[in-house]
Amino acid sequence: MTSTRQAPATTQAEAHVQAPAYSYPMPSYLKPRFRVEIEDRRCIRCQCCVEQCSFGALFFDQRRNEVGTVEQNCVACHRCVVFCPTQAISVLRHPVEYRENAHWRPEVIEDITRQAETGGVLLTGMGSDKGWTCYWDKLCLNASQVTNPSIDPLREPMELRTYLGSKPDRVELDPKSGGLRTRLAPQVMVETPILFSAMSYGAVSINVHEALARAAAMTGTLFNTGEGGLHPKLYSYGKNTIVQVASGRFGVHPEYLDVASIIEIKIGQGAKPGIGGHLPGEKVSDDVAFTRMIPSGTDALSPAPQHDIYSIEDLSQLIHALKEATNYTKPVSVKIAAVHNSAAIASGIARAGADIIALDGIRGSTGAAPKIIRDNLGIPIEMAIASADERLRKEGIRQRVSLIAAGGFRNSADVIKAIALGADAVYIGTAALIALGCTECQACYTGRCAWGLTTTDEKLTKRQNPDIAAQRLANLLEGWSHEMKEMLGAMGINALESLRGNRLHLRSVGLTQQEADVLGVLQAGA
Amino acid sequence: MHVEAGRDGNTVEVDAAGLSSRELNLRLRELVTAGATHIKLLNVAGQRYIGSDLDRPVTLEIFGTPGNDLGSFMDGPSIIVHANAQDGCGNTMNGGTIVVHGLAGDITGLSARGGKVFIRDDVGYRAGIHMKQYQERCPVLVIGGTAQDFLGEYMAGGILVVLGLTLGSGHRHRANFVGTGMHGGVIYLRGSVESQQLGKEVGVAELDDQDKALLQGIISEFCGHFCMDPRDMVAGPFIKLYPRYLRPYGPLYAPTHRGAQGQVPRWKVPG
Structure with a gap:
């Protein structure tokens, strides 16, 4: 079916495109949905x-x-x-x-x-549709009444600005000049704590990548390249870019690392913790091949682990290799899927020298994953972020890392509750795609997305106009940011920084004592 | 002060004794920026990431044992190691040359997409995993001795040569899972392996003339670095390991629903 594609020059002439499938033609008993x-x-x-x-x-x-x-x-x-x-x-x-x-x-x-x-193996796309308990829906936010005044964000300044990066354990001031004597680790400022989650060029179309980059630039936030490299035409958005280094190391070269604001080591993803990625050859078009720097038409296989990371010590080595490769000028993030021991793992990552930890929960999305993995592996992000924040605080190292939460954020309330639970910022992926027309049909893995989102087909790609798509994404972030300011004002807070990890602003409804304990929140009315 | 004045214009010696990895690399960065083209590093003892951020043509000559990730993400420099190298030598390397007069550890040449790595003796586990190539960028990893398991696993491109010079007569390569998941590139192996040592995705073939010409050039370069006689090696016997499939894991997945293949069932096509 892809016989026109050329084998790399060094392979044997008779190399077949695809291993034979062992199938016997039979009628299908499947009924239409x-x-x-x-x-x-x-x-x-x-x-x-x-x-x-x-x-x-x-x-x-x-x-x-x-x-x-x-x-x-x-x-x-x-x-x-x-x-x-x-x-x-x-x-x-x-x-x-x-x-x-x-x-x-x-x-x-x-x-x-x-x-x-x-x-x-059954494949699917997007996040789990299995109705895992959504704890955001069981958490109420506080509001100011009588005893402390609420703030009107239309009248008074509200700050959502967030600095991502490692903060010092203590600061020393120069008594003479009053300036800072402590040397700060590199920080990246975002105007709103909502970042676009990793979606690789190949999983999504180039026009989506461009729209994400432009929307990030328009709203002063960041987009994440995913592990498929960064097309050179988007290098100009480097200031708003997080570049990913994953097990496939696709498109990872010095210029890619230099152009970015943040480098993210991808260990895992909420939709498919612990497994690699197989971008099917059909999606590896010439331009995707150029960006990933692999031959067109071959599968882009990302091994399950990164073979230079088998331990926290190895992770530390890669973190510092990337810091060396960029002369310690930018924060290094480590993204893991939220799993049973993610709090302890987060502690290890912080001690390994990461500046940012991204946690991706079980509702996290994907362009393609085995359905059984997507629907069964990992834990909800609410539990993971609360337990990681708690663990890092108890160990006295919370300031060393910024925490980014990911996995199914639907609206500004989810975002603000995550921040109250202890996140510094959140990644949104699915919400961004829905802003561009996605209806959650879960057929991303086919590469035939009718909305031109998760495809590399040239004709389908044209269905996303980057001008319009960037505007839609920017509108979404604007809307959510305004709502967050309203909620903050209602709580009597004028800076997001004051809400971070402030779980007293949350109350639970309908949770067991144990669930509430893990989240570290009181029962409503208590 | 660890830096001695250069003997000629652009050659500099650096005494690495007591320097941390970060201090040493900072020093190298400064020297290269100042125009040094040949740097001798003395008393190197485990410092990591040497050459990582030096994206200019400079020759680093290392005396002592460099640490892990030698030349990781490197783009351009030449590194000569007069001792053994550790793990991660040439990790995700983009361009340049690494010559090791000794052994190298695990994951040598992991995910390299360009440049050349020559190891005189053996390497550890997982050498050449996921090497890849794109157009003129084609990494070359030459192992003078033998390798451990998972050699060339998930290999997506590039050229891997194993010369087996450290094997005694009558001994064969012991690596298992060679080329598992291989879907690009080529491995030239001098000596023999049993079929059960190879991944299912690997094919075995004789070398054709094109292979022989390519290999001759690589072996000559290898021998040039280590003052060996290429005639001993070119004779072989070599086998060529190649990927049988460009898409080895396509059939692992249930075919997508019929529409994804763009087919309309015949009974529905009008006319």
């Missing part, structure tokens, strides 16, 4: 929907002069619904019902069927 209904009275036969559908769910039937559907291909991305000029299309849940069964849900039956037909 969605029904696409096109109201005949409204349809003007413009075929816009057919043009927009990148999943092959719609075609135009010349003989009958109507749009035909291949419903098993529909992923409910709503591209056709939005682009139909006469609003003739509805995408509905397919009316085929299974007999009610709380245990053998339709999804379970479909997954077993698909594996019986393919023998493969």
Whole structure:
């Protein structure tokens, strides 16, 4: 299927593109998930929907002069619904019902069927849809009433500005000049504590990468390249860039490291803790190959571990190798998935010399991951951030690192609750993609995203206009930032710094004592 | 003061005794910025990251034992080590040359995307993992002796040569899992390995003329560094290990739903 792609010159001429799959052709028992209904009275036969559908769910039937559907291909991305000029299309849940069964849900039956037909690992995209307890929804924020005045952010200045980087254990002042005598570790300032999470070029399209970079520049925050390198045309946004060094080391070279504000070592990701990444060859276009510096059409395989990091000591070595490579001019972050011992691991990372620790919870998203991994490995970010913050405080080293929380942040309230729990900033990924049209259809791994987000197809990529996309992202951050200022004002606080780790501003509802203890919050009314 | 005046214009000697890694590298950065083109490092004892941030053509001659991550992320300098190197030699290297008159430890040449590394004797585990290449950038790792397990694992490009010079007669390479997950690049191995030592993704072939010409050049360069006679080695016997598949793990996953392959079932196609 990719026979036109060239093997690298040094490989044997008979190298095959893909290892053989052991499959026997058989009919599929899978039923469609969605029904696409096109109201005949409204349809003007413009075929816009057919043009927009990148999943092959719609075609135009010349003989009958109507749009035909291949419903098993529909992923409910709503591209056709939005682009139909006469609003003739509805995408509905397919009316085929299974007999009610709380245990053998339709999804379970479909997954077993698909594996019986393919023998493969099931892939999926985006974050877990399994309804893990969302603790943000069980935490209430405080507000000022009578005894301390609330602050009107429209009248008084409010500060969301955040400095990321290691803070000194103590500061010494020069008594003569009054200046700072302590040498500070490099700090990176962001105007709002909301950063764009790591999404690699390859997982997302170049236009999305550009939009993220421009939106970060517009709002004074940072975007993260992910592990697919940084296209040279985006080097000018270096000030607003976090570059990632992951197990594949794709596109990692001195210029890449020099251009960034922060370097992030990616150990793990909330959606797929402990496993590597396999960017399928179909997504490795010429331009992706150029950015990652690998041949086009080959799989971009990221090994599960970084083979130079088998311990905290090894991690320390890579942190300092990166600091040496950039002459100690920029903070080094270490991103891990939130797992059972992440608080202890965070302590190790802080002691290894990292300036920033990013924790990514079980609801974190991905462009492609085995479904079973995404839905079962890791722990919720709320627990991880609270326990890491607590552990670092108890050990007296909280100031040595900034904590970034990631994994399913939906709105400004989630962000502000995370900060009250102890985070310095948050990463948003899914929310950013939704701002650009994503409907959480979870088909990112196919590379056929109809919204031009998670694709490297040139035609689909053009569906994202970087000018418009950057504006949408900037609008989202503006809106959330305003809301955060309102919430801060209501709490009687005028700087985010005063809320950081201030769990007295949180109260829990409906949690067990143990859950509340881990989060370090009191019961509402207590 | 650890720096002695240069004997000629651009050659400088640095006494590394008692210097931390950071102090030594800072000194090197200053010297290179000041225009030094040849630096002799004396009494090196475990200092790490030597050459990492020197992106200019400079020759570093190391006397003593350099520490881990020698030349990591390096882009340009030439490093000659008159002793053994430790772990991570040439880690994620971008360009330049490292010549080690001795052994090197684990993960030699990990993820290198350019430059050349010549190790006179053996290397440790996981050498050449995930080396990769892009167009004219093609890393070369030559191991004079033999290697431990996971040699060339996940290799995505580049050229890895194992000469087996330290093996006694009748002894073979002992590395297991050679080239597991390999999907690019090539390994030229002098001597033999059993098929169970190789990853499933690895093919074995005889060298063709193109391979032989390429290998001859690399061996000549290796022998030039260590004053050896290339004629002893070029004769072989060599085998070539190559990736059987460019996409070894494609079939691991359930095929995506039919639409992802852009196919409309035949019974639905009109006409």
